[in-house]
Each structure stands twice: as structure tokens, then as C-alpha cells.
Amino acid sequence: MHADRLAGVGVSPGAGYGPAHRLVRDVPEPPRAARHGGNARAELLRAEQALERVAADLAARGDQAGGEARDVLAAQAMMARDPDLAARVAELIEQGVAASRAVFDAFTGYRELLAAAGGYLAARAADLDDIRDRVVAALEGLALPGLPADPAEPYVLVARDLAPADTVLLDPATVVAFVTEEGGPTSHTAILARALGVPAVVGCAGAGAIPPGTPLLVDGSTGVVRLSPDEDEVARAVRAAEQSTALLAAVSGAGATADGHAVPLLANVGGPADIAAALAAGAEGVGLFRTEFLFLDRVDPPTWEEQQDAYREVFEAFSGSRVIVRVLDAGADKPLDFLPPPAPEPNPALGERGVRLFRRFPEVLAAQLEALARAAKGTSARVQVMAPMVATAEEAVWFGEACRAAGLPSAGVMIEIPAAALRAADLAAVTGFFSIGTNDLTQYTLAADREAGALAGLQDPWHPAVLDLVALTAAAAGGSGRDCGVCGEAAADPALACVFVGLGVTSLSMAASALPRVRAALARHTVDDCRRAAAAARAAGTASAARAAARAELPALADLSL
Amino acid sequence: MAERKVTVMSEVGLHARPAATFVQTAAQAPFDVTVAKFGVPPVNAKSILSVLALDVRQGETIVISADAEGADEFLDRLAAIASAP
Numbered sequence: 001m002h003a004d005r006l007a008g009v010g011v012s013p014g015a016g017y018g019p020a021h022r023l024v025r026d027v028p029e030p031p032r033a034a035r036h037g038g039n040a041r042a043e044l045l046r047a048e049q050a051l052e053r054v055a056a057d058l059a060a061r062g063d064q065a066g067g068e069a070r071d072v073l074a075a076q077a078m079m080a081r082d083p084d085l086a087a088r089v090a091e092l093i094e095q096g097v098a099a100s101r102a103v104f105d106a107f108t109g110y111r112e113l114l115a116a117a118g119g120y121l122a123a124r125a126a127d128l129d130d131i132r133d134r135v136v137a138a139l140e141g142l143a144l145p146g147l148p149a150d151p152a153e154p155y156v157l158v159a160r161d162l163a164p165a166d167t168v169l170l171d172p173a174t175v176v177a178f179v180t181e182e183g184g185p186t187s188h189t190a191i192l193a194r195a196l197g198v199p200a201v202v203g204c205a206g207a208g209a210i211p212p213g214t215p216l217l218v219d220g221s222t223g224v225v226r227l228s229p230d231e232d233e234v235a236r237a238v239r240a241a242e243q244s245t246a247l248l249a250a251v252s253g254a255g256a257t258a259d260g261h262a263v264p265l266l267a268n269v270g271g272p273a274d275i276a277a278a279l280a281a282g283a284e285g286v287g288l289f290r291t292e293f294l295f296l297d298r299v300d301p302p303t304w305e306e307q308q309d310a311y312r313e314v315f316e317a318f319s320g321s322r323v324i325v326r327v328l329d330a331g332a333d334k335p336l337d338f339l340p341p342p343a344p345e346p347n348p349a350l351g352e353r354g355v356r357l358f359r360r361f362p363e364v365l366a367a368q369l370e371a372l373a374r375a376a377k378g379t380s381a382r383v384q385v386m387a388p389m390v391a392t393a394e395e396a397v398w399f400g401e402a403c404r405a406a407g408l409p410s411a412g413v414m415i416e417i418p419a420a421a422l423r424a425a426d427l428a429a430v431t432g433f434f435s436i437g438t439n440d441l442t443q444y445t446l447a448a449d450r451e452a453g454a455l456a457g458l459q460d461p462w463h464p465a466v467l468d469l470v471a472l473t474a475a476a477a478g479g480s481g482r483d484c485g486v487c488g489e490a491a492a493d494p495a496l497a498c499v500f501v502g503l504g505v506t507s508l509s510m511a512a513s514a515l516p517r518v519r520a521a522l523a524r525h526t527v528d529d530c531r532r533a534a535a536a537a538r539a540a541g542t543a544s545a546a547r548a549a550a551r552a553e554l555p556a557l558a559d560l561s562l
Numbered sequence: 563m564a565e566r567k568v569t570v571m572s573e574v575g576l577h578a579r580p581a582a583t584f585v586q587t588a589a590q591a592p593f594d595v596t597v598a599k600f601g602v603p604p605v606n607a608k609s610i611l612s613v614l615a616l617d618v619r620q621g622e623t624i625v626i627s628a629d630a631e632g633a634d635e636f637l638d639r640l641a642a643i644a645s646a647p
Contacts, residue, residue, distance in 0.1 A: 075582050075610070083589075084609035113615040120577055121614060128611075299574050 003227070008204025009456065010223035011185050012193035013517070015241040016156060016177025017234050020214045023159035027133035027142060034098035047089050047099040050138040054131060055080035068297065072127075080131050085110065100139040107132035119337060120299050156216045158207050161453060162189040172196045177218035179225055181207045182453030185460060185489070191439075193220070194492050195268075197513030201225055203456045247560050248516040251523045254284055255508070259526040263501055265519055266322070266509035268487060272313040277512040282519070285321035285382075287435065287509020288487035289314060291368070295328055301338050301364050304371035311375035319380040324435060324485070324509075326414065327368055329354050329388040339364065349449055354389025354414075355399060362402070369406035376408070384410040386435055391417045396431040414487075416440035421469035424476035434477050436505070438488025442466050460543040461490035467503065467538050467546065474504030485509055494521035495557055499550050501527065502534030517560075524556035564634050565627040566641040576618035576644060584643045585610045593630035595640070599623075607640070 036043040055077040062073030079085070085106050092102035107128055115125040136142075154176045161182040175198055183189045183202035193200030199220030210216070210227065217226040217234055226233065255265035266287030267278035271294075278286065294302050294310055315323055330336045331353025339361055345351035358365040369385070376383040387399040390413040403411035412433035415421050421441065424434065438461045443450045445466050448458035460466075470486070477484035485507040490496050492514035498521055500508065508518060525533075536549035551557060572580045588595045588607035597613060598604035599622060605612035607626065618624055626640050 071579065071582075075578075078582060078585065078610045082609050082611045084606050084612050110611045110615060114611075117615070117617045120574070121617060124614060299578065 003206065004229075005227065006179075006204050006206045006210075006225040008179070008201040008207070008223045008225065009185060010200075010220045011187075011190035011202050012178075012198060012200040013221040014177075014197070014199035014244075015237040016199040016216075016218045016220070017229075017238065018153065018155045018176045018216065020158045020179075020210045020212055020216050021151070021155040022210070022212050023157055023162070024137075024142070027137045027140075030098065030100040030104050030136060030140070032101070034101040035096050036093065036098045038096075040093050040096070043099050044090055044093045046139060047093060047103060047135075048086065050099070050103070050135050051080050051086065051089075053138055054134045057134070058131070072297070076127055076131055079128065080135065100136050103135045103139065104132060107135075123337075156218055158210055158216075159189075160208065161187065162192060170196070172198055177201070177216070177220065179204050179207050179210075179216065179218055181205065182456070184450075184453070184456030187450065187453070187456075187459075191489055191511075194489065194514055195511040197511075203453070244560060248520045251516070251520040252282060253519075255519055255522055257501065257522050257527050257530065258524055259528075261501075261527045263505075263522055264322070264507040265515055265522075266324070266485070266487075266507055267512045267515065268509050269314065269512075272310055272317075274512065275314060275317040279317065281512040281515040283318075283512060283515060285318055286314065286323040286325075287485050287507060289323055289325040291325060291328055292330070292334055295330065295336055296334070299337050301367065304367045304374065307368060307371035308375040311372055312379065315375055315379040315381035315383060321381060322384065323381045324384045324386055324412070324433075324487075325372055326386050326388055326435075327355075327358070327365060331357050349443065355387040355395050356389060358387075358402075359395075359398070365402055366406065369403060369408060373407040382410075383408065384412060384433065386412040386414055386433070388414045388437070389416065389440075390414060390427070391419045393423070393426040393430050396427050400431055412483075414440075415469075415473050416444065416488075418445050418469060421473045424473040425479065428476045428480035428482050431482075433483040433485070434473055435485045435487045435509070436470055436473055438466065438470075438486060438490035441469060441488065442490075445469060461488065461493075461496060462537070462543040462547045462550075464538055464540055464543070464546050467499065467534070470500065470505065471503045471534070471538065474500075474506075477506075478504050483507065492518065494518050494560075495533070495547065495551050495554055497521060498525055498530045498554050499534045499537050502530030502532070520560055521554070521557060524560070525554055529553060563627060563629045564637055565625050566637045567623060567625050568641045568645045569623045570618050570620060571645050571647040573620055573647075575620050575622070576613060576616070576624070580643065580646070581610060581613050584640060585613055587639055587643060588636075591628065591630075591633075591636045593628055593633065595626065595628045595633075595636065598625045598627070 058073045059077040062070040088106040089102045111125045111128045114121040151174050154174050156177045157175050158179045161180050178193050178200040180189045180202045199218050201223050215228050217229045255263045264284045266285045267283035268288040270290045330339050339357050341352045385408050396413045400411040410432050413431050414437045415434050416437035442461045446458040448455040474484045483506050486500050486505050487509040491508040492510040494517045497518045533550040533553035536553050537546040540546035540549045570576050595607040596604035597607040
């Protein structure tokens with residue numbers, strides 16, 4: 001017997017209904033002593049067929065994905081078809097070892113050779129594990145790791161947590177909602193769900209026990225997951241979601257409060273692929289252009305020539321508008337082979353990441369700034385550049401000088417470290433603008449790692465301590481006549497967006513899919529409403545009390561089903 | 563026995579794309595092809611896993627060998643791939 005109702009944290013609003021599909025990541029190791037029945041020839045044939053099936057599947061997925069993913073998956077297919085590997089499998093099967101164990105052992109032999117070499121080859125060891133698991137799953141009749149290749153109907157994806165790698169091929173047309181057991185409002189799952197506009201519930205205890213195929217109704221606003229709901233309930237939920245969408249669509253144009261106070265609404269983009277959605281959602285510019293996409297999965301840094309085309313594509317799409325570029329934010333959860341920290345870091349989130357890594361590798365920053373300056377020439381976009389992980393005014397000065405040397409006059413800093421927020425007045429004196437990164441600011445304020453699911457309760461940007469730091473930052477910016485935006489995921493929360501405006505934030509940047517909700521929420525409230533909501537939230541003692549107190553001052557949110 | 567001694571010039575060594583191209587080409591040969599690095603026994607040039615595990619870096623010298631009719635033409639192609647910058 002299973003419960004018919006589970007509760008988690010709603011992190012991406014909307015309603016989704018479909019059968020549960022469990023994302024499998026771990027395939028159990030076949031027993032060490034597993035032997036086949038004695039027909040070595042038949043067993044070998046099974047092994048060969050499984051290897052070929054996996055190779056063909058990997059190659060087909062690569063063709064479907066195209067681009068860089070195609071090369072990666074084609075290389076994996078070559079590994080599954082490796083003649084030396086096949087010979088080793090055959091040898092073990094001749095000795096009586098069962099096909100699945102023979103495959104496991106043959107892969108493990110190569111895995112250890114590659115892992116021992118370190119660097120690029122060690123990363124290929126992880127690829128080998130993935131191929132091995134796929135072949136073992138095929139032989140044992142287990143569900144394949146990863147997403148269903150060709151689902152019969154749209155489904156709800158249920159997982160322990162989602163990693164960026166799980167989502168390369170994720171198609172929003174076939175996934176109607178996410179439910180994860182772990183994760184908080186700033187987890188990868190939450191960020192991805194909001195970027196795709198898919199309803200999501202995270203931190204949902206008991207989700208792991210949902211039987212595959214169970215019909216689920218997911219409410220990404222309240223965090224409630226209903227198992228096998230009746231038809232009426234599904235119809236009501238779908239109707240409410242449609243009404244809300246229609247109300248939101250009725251508001252358009254530049255971001256402003258009900259009394260006409262302008263709050264530019266900008267989009268977070270991760271590369272040229274996100275341009276279309278940002279423009280369609282009416283973004284007034286780009287508040288956070290993440291540039292990591294050019295640097296990930298490479299053994300050496302891209303040259304400025306390689307970078308500038310990608311930058312120009314975004315600048316041209318937003319000609320005449322503001323485009324705020326964040327220089328490479330490597331380290332911590334985004335390590336890069338060519339920017340290694342000097343020694344293993346016990347706490348990567350507190351280690352050499354962001355601007356700190358550039359102090360060690362100034363030539364990588366110089367190449368990126370050069371590419372940005374060249375791409376900006378000849379376009380009318382107002383290009384601004386900001387540095388991540390700035391803790392001190394001295395770092396802000398260093399970054400500003402590097403930008404000016406490259407011919408980029410507008411340099412700013414992200415405020416994501418409490419020290420920077422507490423001394424924001426010092427920073428405002430030496431830098432052009434602020435952009436508050438609420439995910440990291442929350443992580444560092446509450447000392448709660450974003451990736452630690454057990455700490456999800458602390459990773460809440462509604463925490464009054466975080467709101468206090470936002471207030472300090474916005475006040476310091478206002479005092480010096482500087483812009484102070486918020487580009488963290490928190491800006492996508494319509495209630496929190498109003499609170500930020502009440503605290504003095506001057507622009508909001510978020511995933512394109514969140515823009516209509518935030519635009520509608522602002523349009524229904526005055527600046528005074530926002531200030532009252534901000535004061536009420538800061539007067540509260542906990543994150544949940546702050547959320548409730550702010551919402552009480554923002555009555556129109558309920559009308560919008562937000 | 564025909565053989566070619568070449569220095570690997572690619573920045574990434576005989577890994578990633580150069581390794582894939584090298585192995586795909588070797589796999590077309592209707593005879594055995596081996597590749598060896600100084601001090602290491604030769605491995606099957608048609609095996610991506612064996613070639614990767616050889617861990618040939620930029621600037622290292624390898625010996626590509628085959629013992630068959632028509633081997634020279636194949637070895638020239640493989641040598642060109644391995645020495646391409």
C-alpha cells in the first residue's frame with residue numbers, strides 16, 4: 001500500500017499529469033561468482049548482441065543530439081564495439097563466467113588503466129562505467145540508465161536528484177513534471193525546471209517508492225504530488241493552470257509596478273540557444289549571460305577567435321539593449337581540466353573559483369575579455385561585464401582594470417559572498433554596478449552547500465538573513481547611484497521579486513519562462529505594496545514566516561494563482 | 563614487417579578526436595596493425611581502449627607496424643593522422 005499523497009517543496013509552478021518514470025542511474029554489480037549454464041557459445045552471442053545494441057543506441061542518440069554531443073557519443077559507441085574488449089569478454093565466457101560478469105570485469109580492467117593515467121583519460125573512465133552499466137542492464141533485463149528514448153506518452157520524471165548530464169536530451173514536450181527526493185529551491189533540478197517551464201517538486205520524501213507507471217498529478221506551486229488521482233481532480237488542476245496562463249499572457253511590455261515604477265525584466269541565458277525563448281518572453285535585455293558553455297568538456301581553453309562568434313550572436317539578438325556578461329565562473333561544482341586548483345580542495349565551494357581562479361590564470365580572463373570587446377564592436381548592444389565570487393573591493397578594482405585594458409568600460413561585480421554585501425558601500429565606490437546572485441549568497445549566508453540535499457531547508461533565499469544582505473547591498477548601490485540587479489533564481493519567484501523591488505533592487509533577471517509570472521505580479525502591485533512586503537518579510541524570524549508575511553501584503557498574487 | 567616511426571604533434575596527444583580517427587582508419591585494414599610507445603609492448607591499433615590506455619601525449623614518438631601485403635599505404639595514412647598538429 002502506498003500513500004496517495006506526497007509533499008515536497010514546489011519550485012517551478014504549474015500542474016503536470018502523467019505516468020511516473022523513474023530515472024535509473026545505478027545498475028547493480030553482477031555477483032563475482034556468476035557463472036553461465038555451460039553453453040559458452042550461446043552466452044558469448046548474448047554478450048556480443050548486448051554490446052552491439054548499446055553501441056547502436058549510443059550512436060543513434062549522438063546523431064539525434066548533433067554537435068559536440070555527437071562526437072562524445074560516437075566515441076562511446078566505438079568503445080562498446082572495441083575488438084580487444086570483446087576478446088577479453090570472450091575469454092572470460094570460455095572460462096565459464098556469466099556474460100554480465102564477464103562484461104563487468106572486462107570494462108573494469110580498462111577503467112583502471114584509464115583512471116590511473118589521470119586528466120583527460122580519467123574522465124573517460126566515467127564514460128566506460130556508463131557503457132558498462134548499459135551493457136549489464138541489457139543483459140540482465142534491467143531498465144536502462146537515463147531517460148526513456150521514445151516514450152509512448154508524456155511522463156513525470158521521478159529521480160533521487162537530477163544532474164546537468166541527465167538533461168542533455170531532455171525534451172520538455174515529453175516531460176510534464178519533475179519530482180525528486182532530494183534537492184532544494186537552488187538545486188540543479190529546480191533551476192532546470194524553471195528554465196524549461198516544467199512544474200517541479202523537490203525534496204519529496206517517499207518519491208523513491210512510487211511504483212513506475214503510477215499516474216501522478218504534480219502541483220509545482222504547492223509542492224503536492226497526488227498518486228492515481230481521479231479524473232475530476234486532474235481536470236480541475238489542468239483548468240486552473242490554463243486560467244493562470246491566460247491571465248499571465250494578458251500582461252505584456254516593459255516591467256513596471258502598478259504605479260509605473262520601471263523594473264527592467266531581463267533574461268538569464270546560457271548561450272545562443274536560449275536567445276529565442278528570451279525574446280519570445282519579452283526580455284528587455286540579458287541580465288546574466290553565462291559563458292561556461294564555451295569552456296565545459298574541453299581539455300584546453302577556447303581561443304578568443306572561437307569565443308567571439310558566440311558572443312556576437314547574443315549581442316546582435318539584443319541590439320540596443322543591455323547585455324550583462326558574467327565571465328567564466330569555474331571551480332566548485334564546475335571544475336575545468338585546464339584551470340586546476342593548486343591542490344585538492346576539501347571545500348570546493350570555499351576554494352579557488354570565479355574571480356579567484358582568474359587571479360591564477362589571468363591569460364584566460366584576458367582572452368575572454370578580448371573576445372567580448374571584439375564581439376561588442378559593431379553591435380549596438382550595451383555590453384556590461386561582471387565578475388563572479390568577488391569578496392573584496394581590491395578584487396573589484398583588479399577586475400575593473402582588466403576590463404578597461406581590454407576596452408570594456410562597464411565592469412561590475414556579482415554580490416554572492418556575505419563579505420561583499422556587508423561592505424557593499426566600499427565596492428560601490430570602485431565598481432560600475434551590482435548583480436546579486438541569490439543562489440550562492442544563500443549558500444554562503446546559511447553555510448549550506450547547494451548540492452547537499454539534506455540541507456534543503458536552509459537553502460531558502462526567503463531567509464531573513466539573506467533579505468537583510470540584499471537590503472544592505474541595494475541601499476549601498478542606491479547611495480552611489482549604481483544599478484543593483486538580482487540575477488539569481490530567486491528573482492523568478494513572483495512574491496520574492498516584489499520583495500526585492502521593495503528592498504531597492506533596480507532590475508530582475510531570470511529564466512525566460514519565469515518572465516510572464518514576474519511581469520504580471522509586478523503589474524498588480526505598487527512600489528509601496530512591495531516595500532510593505534519587504535518590511536514584513538524582514539521582520540519575520542524564519543524563511544517560511546517571511547514568505548507568508550510578504551504574501552499577505554501582496555494579495556493579487558492569489559488572483560494570478562501564483 | 564613494415565613500420566612507421568612518428569612523433570605525435572596534436573596538442574591533445576593521441577586522445578579524443580585524433581585517437582578516434584586513428585582507430586577508425588586502422589580498423590579498415592584487412593590485416594593486423596599495432597602501435598607501440600617506447601618501453602611499452604605494442605597494442606592493437608584497432609582498439610580505441612588500448613590506444614587510449616597507451617596514453618600517448620604531444621611530442622611522444624610511436625611506432626606503427628603491420629606485416630602484410632599493401633601495409634605501406636595504410637601505415638602512411640595512419641602516420642599522417644598521428645603526426646597531424
